[in-house]
Amino acid sequence: MKTTPSEITQLTIASRESALAMWQAEHIQRQLQSLYPQLTVDILGMTTEGDRILDTPLSRIGGKGLFIKELEVALADGRADIAVHSMKDVPMALPDGFTLAVIGEREDPRDAFVSNRFRCLEDLPGGSVVGTSSLRRQSQLQARFPHLTVRSLRGNVYTRLRKLDEDHYAAIILAAAGLKRLNLAARITAHLSPEESLPAVGQGALGIECLAEQPALLALLAPLHHADTAACVLAERAMSRALNGSCQVPLGGFAQLIDGKMQMHGFVGLPDGRKILRASGENSPAAAETLGRQIAEDLIRQGAADILAAQA
16 A cells, blocks of 8 residues: 555445445445545455355344455455445454444434234234344334244345245245435335334444554545544444444334434343343544443443353
């Protein structure tokens, strides 16, 4: 890598090869080439362990970090310069020598209810099977609708929609952002508000990871950084980090800026929804991490440590 941004003429993005991941990489590719016409940006598509193991819930095989380990290896050995991630897939602690250089502007952070036969969750009759890959969604669904059956649903967006269309599920829950990015917004039957289904930490935001000691690259990427989104995601990740959050624990956190203030909600629950703890707070955007830790401390005071220990 050269010493100044203007001298960088070639960049390689490491990306998973799923349709959504490639859309995300191509989105960053377009942004960079628009900013820097002299820049050639290539994409290195990779299949990660998380993509290969589709018959087991993520919570049982190591969590969402399985989606990014191979990308980090590509960064470390010089095959790629940056990796593009969904922020909800990024572990709370990065390996030494790596950094999140950019958090881009957030898409719709909500969960989406998708069904071919029913208008909303409330319409589903008892025993209906709902598909989701997320313990977070499962916990909140079971708390509100204990009469529904929640089953694991892995695979890329198109695979999940196909399984719905083949009538394996009465409905499925997906991230609205992914559907919209793939021009599949028409498949969304209803959006679930954060009050109905609190989003995952970082949901809807993209992150760019690279090796930390690259000042020219960091400067080149800086225009893609979205300060408001980054502050919100920082608060959410601070909460999750304080709770040692992972795919093994039903946990959600969502911060947003309203009238110059950051408002945040968090929850921790049991997978079957029998117990859910919630906390909320407000602070200035400059105190994002403090707010996230405050939410975590509130949850711990309510008994979150017992829930976390039970899932360990």
